[in-house]
Amino acid sequence: MTVKIGIIGIGQQGSMYASVMKNGKFMGMDTGTVEGLELAAVCDISEERKAWAEKEIADVPFFTNHIEMLDSGLIDAVLVVTPHYFHPVMAMDAMDRDIHVLCDKPAGVYTKKVKEMNEMAASKPHLKFAMMFNQRMNPLYLKLKELMDSDVIGSIRRTNWLITTWWRPEGYYQMSDWRATWEGEGGGVLINQAPHQIDLWQWLCGMPTKVTAKAAYGSHRNIAVEDDVTALVEYENGATGAFITCVHDLAGTDRFEILGDKGKIIVEDSKKIILKKLNDTEQNISNNLSFEDMKRLFMGGGLGDVISEEVFEFDNVWGLQHFDVLKNFAAAVSDGAELVAPGAEGIKALSITNAMHLSSWLGEEVSLPIDEDLYFEKLQEKIEEEKIAKAQEA
The missing domain is CATH 3.30.360.10 (Dihydrodipicolinate Reductase; domain 2)
Incomplete structure (x- = not known):
């Protein structure tokens, strides 16, 4: 099974993930695409990032509203790479629609909000929820x-x-x-x-x-x-x-x-x-x-x-571990592999x-x-x- 993933936020970090998934490129290196993942959509509110997407990942659907992307039916999973306050909010929006979530670090800004995210994830055990703790x-x-x-x-x-x-x-x-x-x-x-x-x-x-x-x-x-x-x-x-x-x-x-x-x-x-x-x-x-x-x-x-x-x-090589987390997440969604960085642990x-x-x-x-x-x-x-x-x- 190939997991169709969307990215919310294609700034400096998010565009790196998008480039690897779509083009197999990381900082000028040929890394190959991420096994088990297909970049199916991206979302950002920036006109500058939209222009980048039109040039670098032209055939990937672009959204300016993350809810519209989540409701599009194009994705099975989402990678949240936005400013930190939005991490738990957007993760919960995805979970509410039965979409698997990989969240960039940190889990949020304050634990009170992250607890809400963890509680929703616990109520949906059929979903995979992971953190981008790449150094694990x-x-x-x-x-x-x-x-x-x-x-x-x-x-x-x-x-x-x-x-x-x-x-x-x-x-x-x-x-x-x-x-x-x-x-x-x-x-x-x-x-x-x-x-x-x-x-x-x-x-x-x-x-x-x-x-x-x-x-x-x-x-x-x-x-x-x-x-x-x-x-x-x-x-x-x-x-x-x-x-x-x-x-x-x-x-x-x-x-x-x-x-x-x-x-x-x-x-x-x-x-x-x-x-x-x-x-x-x-x-x-x-x-x-x-x-x-x-x-x-x-x-x-x-x-x-x-x-x-x-x-x-x-x-x-610093950075390549990000792609190992992506592969692990894809394997967890498609084959039930054990997550190396379960999302609930982000609160620690x-x-x-x-x-x-x-x-x-x-x-x-x-x-x-x-x-x-x-x-x-x-x-x-x-x-x-x-x-x-x-x-x-x-």
């Missing part, structure tokens, strides 16, 4: 998931992710009026770039229970939303974690560490996994260390006999993002699940402040 298809993170599920490093004690490779120049924020605004996008680096890592973080390590965050808003870019974030989290077992990201580090660092009581995993630049395994739990090693071993350790001799190391290296990363925002706004630690009404109230305050600032600039 990255071979490195699939290997890391395998290692974490095997309990190779034991109970988690600490997780740290320093991810500052999301550098964006000032001109990036002038590309669209909605980008990097509270009203149009619902946030900055946490809602736009970092959802990739925040989803992987919880997918691999579980959900935290408490969050404390310090976010800087427009500190290095002329935007109202966050461009620099440092967050600390606590897990149910008492383990701690840190997440640091920004858009102004041109040198950039991508380093992810997971410390367990039986070892440690280090991920460098999303290309190398270093696995350090202990031959016993750290606590047992500590309790049973002999005096001679202690002297050797303190003299710089190390404990090489209790630690072994494995290295896994990967050479991945967003819950962490909302908690980081709320903690920074309140200047205090917040617990998960957060107070959703309070979050929405504070978000509306940010939107109003933004409107006032724009009016004063005009």
Whole structure:
């Protein structure tokens, strides 16, 4: 079965999906079309995007109203690639018409609305609902998931992710009026770039229970939303974690560490996994260390006999994993394959993002699940402040 899919939103990202599905082209590379998917329609409100579609995907029906596309009978499934506030709204419009949904990240801007989407999806189990969490298809993170599920490093004690490779120049924020605004996008680096890592973080390590965050808003870019974030989290077992990201580090660092009581995993630049395994739990090693071993350790001799190391290296092209998610979605719709990123899981990363925002706004630690009404109230305050600032600039 070939799944006939429509795309809502053919801006920068949506047009990339359309080009691959229709022409088998991605950034000048011949990737081939996506097995199991046929691009059957596209939708956008922009005249500029309509002109692009007429030139690049000329025989694909174009709509300016997503409801008309959903009601056209041309599509079995839809890919939602619009500004973030519209993700749950348009996903629910599709589900209401028994159309399968693949939603670009994030699931939405605030969890209260995403819960509505998840509840509708749960009421329609015959439909496939997935998230475009493309890095779940990255071979490195699939290997890391395998290692974490095997309990190779034991109970988690600490997780740290320093991810500052999301550098964006000032001109990036002038590309669209909605980008990097509270009203149009619902946030900055946490809602736009970092959802990739925040989803992987919880997918691999579980959900935290408490969050404390310090976010800087427009500190290095002329935007109202966050461009620099440092967050600390606590897990149910008492383990701690840190997440640091920004858009102004041109040198950039991508380093992810997971410390367990039986070892440690280090991920460098999303290309190398270093696995350090202990031959016993750290606590047992500590309790049973002999005096001679202690002297050797303190003299710089190390404990090489209790630690072994494995290295896994990967050479991945960023972006190609998007197409693996598309293939997985097509297989799920046509053959019942298991989804690698079920749509209902989108709320998890967003819950962490909302908690980081709320903690920074309140200047205090917040617990998960957060107070959703309070979050929405504070978000509306940010939107109003933004409107006032724009009016004063005009």
